[in-house]
Amino acid sequence: MITKRIIPCLDVRSGRVVKGVNFEGLTDVSSPVELGRYYSENGADELVFYDITASFEERQLFTDILREVASTIFIPLTVGGGINTLEDFDRVLKCGADKVSVNSGAIRSPNLIAEAAKRYGDQCVVLSVDIKRVGGRFHVFAKGGREDTGLDAIEWIKRGEAAGAGEIVVNSIDTDGVKKGFDIEMLEAVNEAVSVPVIASGGAGSIEDFITLFREIPTIDAGLAASIFHFGEVSISDLKAALAADGVNVRL
Amino acid sequence: MIAIIDYGVGNIFSLYSSFKYIGAEAVLTSDPEEIRAADKIILPGVGAFGDAAEKLRATGLADVVLEQAAAGKPILGICLGMQLLFEKSYEYGAHDGLGLIKGRVVTMDGVVPEDYKIPHIGWNGLHFPENREKSPLFKYIREGECVYFVHSYFGAECADSVIAAVEYGAELTAAVSSGNVYGVQFHPEKSGQVGMKILKAFCEL
Numbered sequence: 001m002i003t004k005r006i007i008p009c010l011d012v013r014s015g016r017v018v019k020g021v022n023f024e025g026l027t028d029v030s031s032p033v034e035l036g037r038y039y040s041e042n043g044a045d046e047l048v049f050y051d052i053t054a055s056f057e058e059r060q061l062f063t064d065i066l067r068e069v070a071s072t073i074f075i076p077l078t079v080g081g082g083i084n085t086l087e088d089f090d091r092v093l094k095c096g097a098d099k100v101s102v103n104s105g106a107i108r109s110p111n112l113i114a115e116a117a118k119r120y121g122d123q124c125v126v127l128s129v130d131i132k133r134v135g136g137r138f139h140v141f142a143k144g145g146r147e148d149t150g151l152d153a154i155e156w157i158k159r160g161e162a163a164g165a166g167e168i169v170v171n172s173i174d175t176d177g178v179k180k181g182f183d184i185e186m187l188e189a190v191n192e193a194v195s196v197p198v199i200a201s202g203g204a205g206s207i208e209d210f211i212t213l214f215r216e217i218p219t220i221d222a223g224l225a226a227s228i229f230h231f232g233e234v235s236i237s238d239l240k241a242a243l244a245a246d247g248v249n250v251r252l
Numbered sequence: 253m254i255a256i257i258d259y260g261v262g263n264i265f266s267l268y269s270s271f272k273y274i275g276a277e278a279v280l281t282s283d284p285e286e287i288r289a290a291d292k293i294i295l296p297g298v299g300a301f302g303d304a305a306e307k308l309r310a311t312g313l314a315d316v317v318l319e320q321a322a323a324g325k326p327i328l329g330i331c332l333g334m335q336l337l338f339e340k341s342y343e344y345g346a347h348d349g350l351g352l353i354k355g356r357v358v359t360m361d362g363v364v365p366e367d368y369k370i371p372h373i374g375w376n377g378l379h380f381p382e383n384r385e386k387s388p389l390f391k392y393i394r395e396g397e398c399v400y401f402v403h404s405y406f407g408a409e410c411a412d413s414v415i416a417a418v419e420y421g422a423e424l425t426a427a428v429s430s431g432n433v434y435g436v437q438f439h440p441e442k443s444g445q446v447g448m449k450i451l452k453a454f455c456e457l
Contacts, residue, residue, distance in 0.1 A: 001419055002376045003398060040444065045375055071269040076400060076442050096265045098442065121299045123371055123402045166371060197373050219367065221374065251375045251398040 003251045004214055004243065005045035005222035006236055007199065008229040010035060013052045015061040017230070033068050039229070040073035043236040045251060047073060048101065048224065051081035063095055070096025078126055084108060089116050093124070101126040101169065104142045106160065107149055117164025122196075127165035129157060131186060132173035138186060145173045153186075154193050161194045168194055169224065172202040179205025179228070182213045187220060197221035204228055207242045214248045254278040254455065255290035257317070259307050264296050267330070270441040274448050276455045284316045292454065293320055297332030301341040301357065301405070304332055305349060314350060321352050326432050326457045328389075334428065334435030335405060343405050352433045355410030363406075364421040371404040375443075378416045378426055387415035388457060389427065389434055392449035399426075399436075399443040399450075406437060432457075 011018050016030045028034050036047055049069065051062045059082070070077055079092040080101030089100050100120075106112050106127060117125045130141045131153040138153035157168055170190050172183030182203045191198045200213055204225040213223055228234045240250045256267050258280045271278035278294075279286060287293060295317060297304050308314040321327055329337045338349040341357035349357070360370055375398040380386050401418065407425040416427035418437075427436045434454065440447035 002372070002374045002401075005374055070265065071272075074266070074270060074273065074441060074444050074447060076402075076439075093263065094265075096263065096269075098263055098266070122404075123298070123373065167373065195369055196371070197369050219369075221369070 001249050003045070003249050004220075005199075006043070006210070006239060006250070007046045007048055007222055007224040008039050008044050008236070009048040009050060009201075009224055009226045010230075011050045011052050011226065012062060012065065013054075014058050015065050018052065032065050033072060035230075036069040036073050039236070040075050043240055043252075044075060045222070046076040046078060048078045048080065049097075051079065053082070063091065066092060066095040066097065080126070080128055085112070086115055086119065089120060089124075093120065099124050099126050099167070101128045103128040103130065104144075107140065107142050107151070113160055113163040113165050117166070122164045122166035125165050126167045126169060126199075127157065127160040128169040128171065129153060129160075130171045130173055133186075138189065141173060145171075145176075154189060157190055158193055161196055165196065167197045167199060167221075169199045169201055175203030176201075178203055181205065181209040182223070184213070184216045187213070188217055191217055191220055199224050201225070204234075207234055207239050210239055210243060211246050211248070214243065215246070253290045254292050254294060255287045256280050256294040256296060257287065257313055258282045259304075259311050259313055263298060266441040267294060267296055270448060270451055271455075274452045274455070276451075282311060282313065284312065287313070287316050288320065291325070292457070293317065293325060293327045295327060295329040295333035295336060297330065297334075297336060299332060301332065301335055301343040301349075302345060302347045305336060305341075305347050308336065308350075318350060318352070321350075321433050324432050326454065327352075327434065328454050329433075329435035330441070331403065331437060331439055334437055335407065337428070337433060337435045338407055338410070341405065353407070353410060353413050353428050353430050353435060355407050355413065355428075357405050358408045359405050360420070360422070360424065361404075364424075368421040371402060372420050372424070373402050375400055376418045376420065376438075378418065379423075380416055381414060384415075387427070387429055387434075389429065389436075389450060389453050390416060391453050393446060393453075397446050399438040399440065399446055401426075401438045403437055407435070 084105035140151040413428040
């Protein structure tokens with residue numbers, strides 16, 4: 001039986017992991033290479049790297065780091081952040097990424113998902129969507145959650161799936177950073193609407209939040225989080241042991 | 253020396269890194285002489301069957317693989333590279349494969365229950381057939397250990413060749429072998445320590 005995936009997400013800027021990281025036993029906690037290897041060897045089922053660089057020079061640095069990470073970890077690696085064109089896909093795939101996550105770029109260029117899926121296969125294209133409730137409806141937000149596009153999130157995701165997105169990451173702006181649990185209502189709505197795997201993001205604050213996620217939505221595929229893993233608040237091995245004890249099928 | 257065939261399909265960089273990690277010498281190559289000189293051959297692949305089969309033929313590498321298989325050299329097809337070993341695939345039309353493994357490649361749509369998502373993406377446990385001896389490819393692997401899958405099509409009508417299966421609402425082919433020719437549907441190079449042990453076992457064949 002397929003297992004539920006636990007995915008840590010690293011934000012990388014100027015070649016370093018940003019957001020606090022607090023691990024014992026790592027010589028350099030801000031090195032994406034060290035941290036990637038740590039997660040890879042300690043139960044993470046995949047890794048996501050977000051490129052939040054601001055300049056061309058930083059982007060080159062990100063590319064170098066990505067190549068190094070990809071050659072030292074042996075679990076799937078997804079790269080997102082600043083993916084706007086097929087050339088961006090090409091650049092990160094050549095560095096060893098397995099999947100590419102698109103967000104604002106797909107909103108700006110309506111054909112990006114279809115063209116990328118055609119060239120690299122559906123399994124390579126991950127549609128990441130930042131969603132917030134506006135007047136009782138789910139709206140897609142762009143530019144890191146700063147701009148309401150007015151797009152209906154469910155419609156947008158269905159269009160993305162039809163165009164060839166092989167997985168959907170749902171980031172709830174409403175629960176992100178609050179650490180009071182995943183946005184079950186929003187995730188359920190998306191999971192009902194599509195037939196490709198759905199990854200929950202935004203709101204995880206404890207092991208209990210992951211247990212609730214997989215209990216409430218048994219067909220959701222994965223849970224993604226950043227700071228709770230980086231700060232060492234929750235270790236992936238403890239999380240997986242707790243999930244297994246609760247009857248969730250995980251890779252131990 | 254392991255020759256990883258480079259015919260412009262998929263992420264072969266990770267495969268190269270994996271062999272390096274386990275201490276095996278490997279080379280990415282599209283040179284027939286280099287492939288002939290290697291001890292073992294990896295046929296990788298990601299994407300659509302038709303395109304990949306066409307590229308493999310257009311580069312003349314399909315003939316090299318067939319000739320080396322006939323000469324008894326161990327060959328491992330990975331993911332789409334495994335599917336290419338079959339006689340035929342029905343992914344977007346009908347396409348001929350290399351015919352090194354008896355059977356055909358078909359969609360899992362209609363085979364797995366409707367509430368199962370396609371593609372089959374993620375970590376899933378390997379099951380070894382009870383009625384045959386465990387393949388040397390899995391000598392370091394225990395029943396139920398997880399490997400990473402990403403696929404929508406799978407090898408069918410190949411019961412005699414199946415050396416591992418995976419449960420996804422239905423029993424799907426996870427690995428096949430026929431003589432010196434091996435194929436795995438999953439990605440050992442993305443399957444952590446379990447995957448490294450499978451590649452190590454292949455190197456030791």
